[in-house]
Amino acid sequence: MDIIEGEAAPEFTIKLEDGTVAPSSSYIGKKNIVLYFYPKDDTPGCTREAEGFRDAHAEFARLDTIIVGVSGDGASSHAGFRKKYQLPFELISDEDSSLSKLYGTWVEKHMFSKSYMGIERSTFLIDKHGTLRRTVVYSRKKPIKIRLYHEEDGIRAGGMVTLNITQAHYVRDVMRAGHGDAVLLFDGTHGEWLCRIAYISKKTVEVEAEKLLRKHVRTRTLVLCFALVKGDTMRNVVRQATEMGVTLFQPMRTEYSSVHDIDPRKCRLWAVEASEQCGRQDVPEVAPVVDFRTLCEFHNSDRQFVLCDETGGGKPPREVLRNNRDVWVIVGPEGGFSNEELRSCEDFCNKISLGPRILRVDTAVVCALAHVNECYAYE
The missing domain is CATH 2.40.240.20 (Hypothetical PUA domain-like; domain 1)
Incomplete structure (x- = not known):
């Protein structure tokens, strides 16, 4: 069975400390699950891994996420391992390797010229809908670099x-x-x-x-509307915003812009390179350049426009951003917007503050998108 991110995770059961059994489906709508497979109790690498999850347990709990470990050890071994290192999460005994095989972690391993079957250290993140969101395999095989x-x-x-x-x-x-x-x-x-x-x-x-x-999992529409800038700064904006999850670039001319046109093919190539390197599964689109006043005509009730205000008058992003609308982030030129431009968008555009200092365009882009991602990371 192939394990595919974005599809339903195979179901399993968890034997709780009080002896009751809970199917993973019982957590749907309630909890995310971190399911991690490890080779053996009380060995150096597996102990360090368990201690890492233990130390981060409170943070996982804050995010409505439970942790479940799996190995081929028996129940008594698990009980001793949990007690010795004060592990606050459940451990599943997979003595017949059925769960490891189901999740593709039961593999051929090699040591001292000998081959044997065992668990490959792996971690799976399952969301509240029962969908597999992330797979991390800690393999000694040659990594795929292309x-x-x-x-x-x-x-x-x-x-x-x-x-x-x-x-x-x-x-x-x-x-x-x-x-x-x-x-x-x-x-x-x-x-x-x-x-x-x-x-x-x-x-x-x-x-x-x-x-x-x-x-492929469709993500929230996140549009970056940014004033045109020169060469290397433009490349930085496109690459960094791609890494931050932007789905559409909307370049714009403003009254104080020092650049008035771009090569959309170059922007597209930069976006492709960044997508290949950062691991995202799609490439953002690059829209034709528009004047800022034309951009103001794009607003409607489904779009939430936020303008990064360098004058210090904006609100904290968390007070402005709302979960049920697409987000259009506007970052102006380093000379700022003219008073007339600000008046043209004040009826529909919320201002957010990026702090007390005036930022370069590429720095402002990263800062603004970090705020957006932080607000929507766990919706």
Whole structure:
């Protein structure tokens, strides 16, 4: 069974300290679950991991999240392990390896030239809807270092994908990859695929899709409306905002802008590079440049416009942002907005404060988006 992020997590049961048994489905609508698999009780690495979860237990509880550990040890071993290190969470005994096999953590391992089966250290985050949101595998295998965006739809298991010229050069000449090496492809629509190089030549690289690893999950619409800036600063804005989860870039001209046009193709390439590197499953769009006054005509009841105010008159972001609307964040030029521009948006735009200092555009973008992400991180 393939475990795919974005789909329902396989159900399991938790034997509680009082002897009762609780199915994981009983937590739907109530709690998130961190399910972590570890090789053996009371060994150095597993003890450090358990202590880390123990020390962060209060923070997880604050976020409505329970922690559950799984290993092949018996109930008496678990009881001693919990007591010795004062672990405040449940441990599941998976003596028949059924749960480890269900979650794909029962694998062939190697030590001192010998092979054996055992649990691969792994952690799964399951949300309140019972959906698998994140998978982290702590493997000694060679990590997959190549991750590329495939703009065309149609990746499927067993299908072949031909990389474009730039990607082929990167895979072949920069990463020195060869036949059989792993490549991750994401298409912005369905999710992220594990692929293997099936054919490689001086001009062409083809990969075969093995399986879907992560299903694409649609995120909140987060639009960054920013005043045009020069070269390196523009690149920083696009790359950093992509990493922060922006879904659409809306460049704008203002009265005090020092730049009046951009190359949207360059912005798109910067966004693709950032998406490939940061692990997100889609690439933000880049809209045509508009004047600030034209942007003001875009507002409606479904869109929440927030303007980063450098004059100190804005409210704290948490007092302004509301959960049920798309967010449009406006960051002006380093010279600020004109009084006329501010008057044109005052009826529908909430001002937020980014602190007591005047920030560069790229710094203001990161600061503003960090506030937005913090407000919506656990909705």
